[in-house]
Amino acid sequence: MPGEKQAAVKYYVGVDVGSASVRAALVDGSGMVVAHAEQPIQVWEPRPDHYEQSSADIWAACCSATKEVVRGVDARQIRGLGFDATCSLVVVDKQFQPLAVNCEGQNHRNVIMWMDHRAASQVERINATQHRVLNYVGGAMSVEMQPPKLLWIKENLPESWETVGYFFDLPDFLSWKATGVTARSLCTVVCKWTYTSDRGWDDSFWKMIGLEDLVKDKYEKIGNHVLSPGEAVGRGLTPEAARDLGLPGGIAVAASLIDAHAGGLGVIGADVRGHNLPCENQPITSRVAMICGTSSCHMGVSESPIFVPGVWGPYFSAMVPGLWLNEGGQSATGKLIDHVVRGHVAFPELEAKAAASAHSIYTYLNSHLDLIKKSLPVGFLTVDLHVWPDFHGNRSPLTDLTLKGMVVGLTLSRGLDELALIYLATIQAIALGTRHILEAMQAAGHDISTLFLCGGLSKNPLFVQMHADITGKPVVLSKEVESVLVGAAILGACASGDFASIQEAMAKMGKIGRVVQPNHEHKRFYDKKYKVFLKLVEHQREYRSIMNS
Numbered sequence: 001m002p003g004e005k006q007a008a009v010k011y012y013v014g015v016d017v018g019s020a021s022v023r024a025a026l027v028d029g030s031g032m033v034v035a036h037a038e039q040p041i042q043v044w045e046p047r048p049d050h051y052e053q054s055s056a057d058i059w060a061a062c063c064s065a066t067k068e069v070v071r072g073v074d075a076r077q078i079r080g081l082g083f084d085a086t087c088s089l090v091v092v093d094k095q096f097q098p099l100a101v102n103c104e105g106q107n108h109r110n111v112i113m114w115m116d117h118r119a120a121s122q123v124e125r126i127n128a129t130q131h132r133v134l135n136y137v138g139g140a141m142s143v144e145m146q147p148p149k150l151l152w153i154k155e156n157l158p159e160s161w162e163t164v165g166y167f168f169d170l171p172d173f174l175s176w177k178a179t180g181v182t183a184r185s186l187c188t189v190v191c192k193w194t195y196t197s198d199r200g201w202d203d204s205f206w207k208m209i210g211l212e213d214l215v216k217d218k219y220e221k222i223g224n225h226v227l228s229p230g231e232a233v234g235r236g237l238t239p240e241a242a243r244d245l246g247l248p249g250g251i252a253v254a255a256s257l258i259d260a261h262a263g264g265l266g267v268i269g270a271d272v273r274g275h276n277l278p279c280e281n282q283p284i285t286s287r288v289a290m291i292c293g294t295s296s297c298h299m300g301v302s303e304s305p306i307f308v309p310g311v312w313g314p315y316f317s318a319m320v321p322g323l324w325l326n327e328g329g330q331s332a333t334g335k336l337i338d339h340v341v342r343g344h345v346a347f348p349e350l351e352a353k354a355a356a357s358a359h360s361i362y363t364y365l366n367s368h369l370d371l372i373k374k375s376l377p378v379g380f381l382t383v384d385l386h387v388w389p390d391f392h393g394n395r396s397p398l399t400d401l402t403l404k405g406m407v408v409g410l411t412l413s414r415g416l417d418e419l420a421l422i423y424l425a426t427i428q429a430i431a432l433g434t435r436h437i438l439e440a441m442q443a444a445g446h447d448i449s450t451l452f453l454c455g456g457l458s459k460n461p462l463f464v465q466m467h468a469d470i471t472g473k474p475v476v477l478s479k480e481v482e483s484v485l486v487g488a489a490i491l492g493a494c495a496s497g498d499f500a501s502i503q504e505a506m507a508k509m510g511k512i513g514r515v516v517q518p519n520h521e522h523k524r525f526y527d528k529k530y531k532v533f534l535k536l537v538e539h540q541r542e543y544r545s546i547m548n549s
Contacts, residue, residue, distance in 0.1 A: 010079045010498060013070065013247065014488030015062050016259055017085035017170060019043070019113065019294045022058065024065035025482055026073065027489035029498065031266075031509030033480050037068035044109055046102060049120075051113035055090050055098055058111070058170070059177055059244075067246035075248040079498055081178065081237065082230075082254040082491030084262035084484060085170040086114045087192045089149050094165030096176075101153065101160065111170065112149050115295065115331065117393065119148035120401055126151070126209050133194040133205045138311045140399040144331070145192045150211055150222075167222050169193070171256035178241045178253045181234035184223035185255040190315045191327065192258070193222060197316040200226075227255035228317060229265075230494035230502050254495035260327070261319045262487030263291035264299040267452040267478045269320070269506030275515050277474055278449035284320070286449045288441075290434065290467075291484065292457035294335045298328035298396070298437050300446050308444040310397030311437065321502050326446070328396035328437035333430050334457050336391055336405075340426045341365070346419040353416075366462045368420045378462070379428065379469060380525055385409035385421055387429035388536040397440035398537070406536050427463050431470040432533040438471060452476045454483030461516075468518040470526045479511035486510065 009028055016023045020043060026035040039061035044052040062083075070078060089112040091099045098110035112118070123143040127134065134141055141147065146169065154161045168176065169188035176182055189195035194205055203215050218224055227233060233253045242249035257265065268289040272280050279286045289299040301323040305314035314324040332339075341347060341361065354364035369378050391405035407422070438448055451473050457463045458477055468475045480486050490505045499505040 009077060011073065011077050012079055012489040012492040012496070013066060013081045014485040014492065015066060015081070015083045015174070016262065016484045016488055017041070017058055017062065017083070017174065018259060019086055019115070022061035022065050023482070023485060024062070024069045025485035025489060026069040027486055027509070029493070029508065031480060031486050031511050033482055033485065035069040036482060036485070037065040039065045043113065046104065049117040050102070051116040052101060052109040053088065053111035053113055054108045055092070055111055055173060056108060059174070062174065063244045063246070070246055078247060078251060080252040080254060080492030080494075080496035081247065082488040082493075082495065083171055083174040083178070083256040084259045084488045084491075085174055085256065087144070087146075087188065087258045088113045088170040089146055090168040090170055090173040091153070091160065091164055092166050092168070093163050096165065099160045099164055100157065103156070114144050115392070116149070117143050117401065119143055119152040122151040122155070123148035123401070129208050131205050131208055133196075133202050135307060136194070136196065136313060136315065138313070138396070138399060139309055142312070142395060142399065143393075143401050144395070147194060147209060147211070150214075151209060154211065164221060169258075171258060172223070175233050175253060175256050178237055178245070179234040180238050182223070183225040183227050183233055183255065185229055185257065186226050187229050187257045187261050187318045189223055189226055190318045191261075191312065195226065228321060229255050229257050229261070229319070230491045231255045232495040252492065252495035252497070254491035257319070257487065257491060259484055260291040260297035260299065262491070263454045263484040264289035264319050264487065265490055265502070265506060266480070266483035266485070266487030267454050267476070267510055268299065268301070269503060270452070270476070270478065270510035270512050271507055272476070272512060275476075275512060277476065277515065282449065285323070286447055287452055288438065288448050288450075289452045289454070291455045292333055292453060292463070293455040294333070296330045296333040296430070296434070296455075296457070298434065300326050300441055300448060302326070302446060306445045308397070308441050308446075310399045311440055312396070320506075326441060328441065330389070330430060330433050331395045332389070332392040336389055336430070337423065337426055339391065341419065341423055344419045344422065345414050346416050349416055350419060362460055365420050365423050366460070368416060369424055369462070372417055372420065377519070377522060378424070379466065379522060381421055382425045382428060382529075385425045386529070386532050386536060387422070387425045388533070388540065389426065389429040389433055396437050403537065403540065406540060408536065424462070427466050428470065428529065429533065430463075431466040432530055434467060435471050435530060436533070448473070450474055450476060452478070454478055454481075464516050468516045469522050470530070472518050472520070472523060474518065475516040476512055477514045477516065479513035483510075
């Protein structure tokens with residue numbers, strides 16, 4: 001913690017709500033994380049494709065983590081608070097009490113998680129309308145967005161629908177809890193709810209899909225007061241929230257961001273001078289921020305709107321003010337790697353050997369791959385093993401919820417070597433999926449030269465190197481591993497008035513740590529892997545056609 005000679009330092013608190021935990025950080029004006037804490041949050045999976053959480057549980061975790069990071073700090077030095085969170089749907093009644101999002105009537109489970117796919121039939125019907133708002137989500141809405149979930153609630157939980165007071169995106173729920181103001185962030189409503197920065201809500205869309213009741217009350221339930229990310233909300237932190245969080249009352253609270261967008265904010269604007277990168281002296285539009293954790297998001301910005309089939313957006317000012325955002329994504333990445341590794345018959349052996357060597361299972365797997373590669377580059381070990389990674393459907397650029405995962409090249413072997421190989425092939429498949437997204441963006445008009453990675457998977461050197469080699473682009477890692485938390489703190493810094501703009505805060509608080517260059521000698525191998533990758537989905541669609549004929 002800072003000493004007395006640093007008494008004039010200004011601090012900002014960033015709070016990040018992920019899928020399984022809440023993290024908080026105390027960040028200084030240079031973007032350095034001074035203190036960090038984490039609290040788990042509960043997830044319920046009552047049936048396949050249903051994932052639920054509790055807003056009360058989430059807020060309690062936010063309070064615990066925040067109190068921990070500010071313990072012992074002079075409250076006068078804490079200037080602002082920013083939240084980011086997953087784009088999950090929070091449902092409360094007119095008194096802001098939680099309402100059930102489940103058939104069991106469990107009111108405390110009032111959050112439909114972002115990765116919940118219960119509304120598959122609803123999103124199919126929404127996409128069949130071909131309404132003009134769908135042009136801003138790559139031509140087809142994702143089941144992970146909010147309109148299909150709202151429609152599911154109306155059709156399946158009429159009691160909750162009749163008594164609902166407000167539907168919040170989780171980032172907006174947190175800013176409401178902190179300030180008592182029901183304003184929504186432009187980021188959430190534009191990216192997940194079909195709001196547009198120039199026209200606002202489109203009455204005809206909601207009426208066409210059967211949610212005309214949201215129009216009747218002038219959108220009070222889903223938001224009719226919208227703020228730009230980083231803009232100060234209301235009069236700042238309420239006395240009650242200040243007690244809950246252990247922060248001084250009245251400090252600035254920022255309009256929030258979706259977690260991936262906060263990660264983008266934390267890395268994409270960093271000063272790259274002196275690193276010999278192709279994006280040096282080029283506009284920020286030559287960069288893509290990749291936020292990789294449970295799932296992955298690929299964030300690219302442009303000065304004018306670019307419509308990319310199968311990629312969400314363009315969204316104006318949804319991440320960086322004044323620029324249009326396109327957002328690609330993969331529905332399961334970290335979750336997929338865990339699924340593949342932990343479900344393998346050799347996992348108990350891996351777990352025991354990793355524990356004996358005092359390493360994580362992934363560090364051990366990376367070392368094991370180095371042992372078995374012999375004279376080959378590690379990546380070449382999968383010459384006969386190929387994975388299609390859409391075990392939870394395809395978000396981008398195919399936008400096909402019905403796609404399934406595939407593995408080609410299995411044998412009867414059941415040992416640790418085979419586990420290491422399927423782990424490697426899965427990481428490569430995720431990187432090949434990133435290449436697929438980048439090629440779609442570039443074909444539509446983006447000019448991308450450099451990847452900026454953050455999130456949990458960016459800590460895995462094999463994951464990072466495979467992305468560099470397979471995309472052929474250098475990968476920049478931030479100095480602060482917790483870039484999402486830095487992004488949230490940037491919001492608080494802007495709300496406090498200590499920085500003139502988001503762009504200024506991004507440049508001063510985002511720092512480069514390490515650059516990973518692609519090995520261009522491996523290009524031919526990965527070009528062939530990519531051809532196989534694309535063939536896999538062709539074959540899946542072909543055999544489906546046969547079976548459905």
